[in-house]
Amino acid sequence: MKCLSLRFVRLCGELAVLFGLYAAGCLMVRWSGWPLPGGVIGLAFLLLAFASGRVSPQALKLGAGLLLSEMLLFFIPALMSLLDYGELVREDGWRILLVIGTSTLLVMLSTALAVELLCRWRTR
């Protein structure tokens, strides 16, 4: 029981650190006017911290693992903005699906073939 609550405290602490880095990133974006999202700056801060050797990735494993494995949940509310686009879906839905489907297949094909060719060429 004690072990479990310790783990929970630890998880909250790690999440707080990740939140703090995100907030720092957002502040930095507002202050500097760079055209990047706050999360990306926070990610860069954390990579710098790892590179300096003072922080180990193990120290954030619980919190980062939770956020990454449950990320689908954070997307779902955005998807519900469909509620306000009923008309668009009825009128243009099939054309939009056609664009997305075709373009996604092309992206997957071209990326995979480019990487595969370069890998074969390098190992030859």
Next chain:
Amino acid sequence: MPLEDSLMNMQWQAWFWLALTLGAYVFSRWLYRRSGRYLLSPLLLVPALLLAVALPLHTSYAEYSSLTHWLMALLGPATVAFAVPIWQQRAMLARYWPALLVGMLVGSAVAIVSSWGLANALALDASVRLSLLPRSISTPFALPMAADLGGVPGLTAVFVMVTGVFGAACGGLLLKWLPLRSSLARGALFGAGAHAAGASRAHEVGREEGSVAGLVMVLMGLLNLAAAPLLVRLL
């Protein structure tokens, strides 16, 4: 006191949507892990359930999101969390960055040019067209990029999700008939085409594929976002 009544009602509604979203997510994750069928993935099942409840009730997005927008706020710290897998894969990155970089440049260019061209050919509205461009990168990058380009972030969120679901489902089929020998190419296929949904599908293919896909997804996001100010000038 009609005003107070309706306020109470609104609060109740907001909590209802939050509880329903969380409940449906937990249920569908459990179901997916047990059955392993892609059709039961939370990515498909939860929105379907929510829409099935929200549409008959004539719920607007504003009503739905009054509390659930806090869930979206977690995307920021989740982006920061990607530093952990990137750091752990740094050896692979150091070794193969040229191949991955070329793959990502090709993929991004194909994504943007083909979306733009097809949307133009099918005569879609300018706002829809612009919202389609950041489609193949993951949401924390795609939403700010859509705003930069002058698209509608809400629409982009929907397009990103459709892309993820479609790409993760078709990626498996593509793997079957493409002669890909390297795990790098298999991972890049998922990461570039179907972002987070693809990365989770790639984890099922193999460990290396999964981490390559995760890495490619983050780097594609960064690359596209960095290119957005340039794109604005071109369009």
